[in-house]
Structures are given as structure tokens and as C-alpha cells.
Amino acid sequence: KQWYQRRVAxxxxxxxxxxxxxxxWSSSMxxxxxxxxxxQSNIDYIIQFWGNLxxxxxxxxxxxxxKSGKQVIMSNFDDLYLDCxxxxxxxxxxxxxxxxxxxxxxxxxxxxxxxxxxxxNLSGEALKEVLLGAEAAxxxxxxxxxxxxxRIFPRTWALAERLWTNPLGIKKEKSTDCDSALIPLL
Numbered sequence: 001k002q003w004y005q006r007r008v009a010x011x012x013x014x015x016x017x018x019x020x021x022x023x024x025w026s027s028s029m030x031x032x033x034x035x036x037x038x039x040q041s042n043i044d045y046i047i048q049f050w051g052n053l054x055x056x057x058x059x060x061x062x063x064x065x066x067k068s069g070k071q072v073i074m075s076n077f078d079d080l081y082l083d084c085x086x087x088x089x090x091x092x093x094x095x096x097x098x099x100x101x102x103x104x105x106x107x108x109x110x111x112x113x114x115x116x117x118x119x120x121n122l123s124g125e126a127l128k129e130v131l132l133g134a135e136a137a138x139x140x141x142x143x144x145x146x147x148x149x150x151r152i153f154p155r156t157w158a159l160a161e162r163l164w165t166n167p168l169g170i171k172k173e174k175s176t177d178c179d180s181a182l183i184p185l186l
Contacts, residue, residue, distance in 0.1 A: 023048050023073065031061055035068045046071045046132065052078045053110075059119055066120050066130055074134040078102075079110045080159065082138040082151050107136075108158035113166060134163060 020042060026049045028034060038045045047065050051058030053076045065072060077084065077098050085101025112131060117123040122130055136156050143151050161167075 020044065021046060025050055026061065026065065030065055030070075032064070035065065035070070038070070039068070046073060048073045048075050048135070050075045050077055050081075050137070052076060053115065054078050063120050066116075066122065071130055071132050073132050074112055075137050077137075079107050080134060080136045082136050082155055083142050086142055102155065104155045104158040107155050108162050110162065111166070112163075134159060 021044045023046045024030070024038075026047050030038070030047050047070045049062055049065065049072050051061055053059060053062070055078075058076075062072070074080065079102055081098050082102065084096060084098035086096060112134060113123070113127060116127050116131060120130075136152075136159050138148075138151055140148075
């Protein structure tokens, strides 16, 4: 942990008068007691959360990150991993580790403001200080020139629409709530 912090400080051009920012993925380094080590340098760490928001342990992980005072960028794999749901190329048979496929409707329905208000008691200006946004992720081991656009769109459009307009009244379980959203995106 200390080696990592020293390396980041050296790479960022350590200067005790400056507050550096670095983005790190959520990991064992951001869990439990370990997160305190991220507060022991002049680097302001932003945590890119890639856990599963449907998993109670991962929800607790995210709550603890927020309680520690860290800002977050959401990339939760249960919604925002765009390569999920295709055949596994590493183990050969079946689906990959983050199956099933993530349709645009699920991405559009995910209301991060509501999640943080309900699960971390954050809303309004306090939430704006913590939640910097979201980023969809696609890993190019299984994507290339022939399929990249079909894997990205319309799902990234749905994410952008959700983040920019944050429409109210969209229910996670009701698919018809999303039907009218796609037409303007196309």
C-alpha cells in the first residue's frame, strides 16, 4: 500500500504544496480498514466503483467509500460493463463472469441519485460533492472493428440520457417506462 502511494506520488510529481488527484478502481485497497491508507498522502483519490449494486456486500463497500469522504465515479458491472453477456473466451464454454447481457433499458432505469439517497443518505448538494458521474466500460479483448458499435450503442446513449436529464418516475421493473426514451436517441 505504501509502495503504491509512493509510486503514484513520484509519477504525479510529488509536491507537498499541491493536492494531486488520482482515480483508482474499487478493490481490496478500498475495502474495510484499508481505505484509511488512501488518506495518508497528499493525493486525493477518486474511487471508480465497479462492484455489483445488487450485492449487499458491494453496497456496503460503496457506502464505506462514501463515508470515508472519497468521491466516486460509478462503473458498476451489473449495469455498465458493456461486454457482459457474451460467450466466455477465457474458459471456452458458457457465459463470461459478468453475464447476463446488459440491455439499454436497465442502464436507463438505474437512478444513481435515488440509490445514494436511499442507501447512503446523500442527496442534493452533498450528493453532487460525492458522485462525479458514471462511465460505461467495454474491454476490447472481445470487441473490435466488427462489433464495437453494436456493443456500445444504444446503451451509452441510455446512460448519457439518464445522467443528463435524470428522468423521474422510471421504474426498474417496468420496461414500458423506457420505450419512449429510445426514440429521441435514434
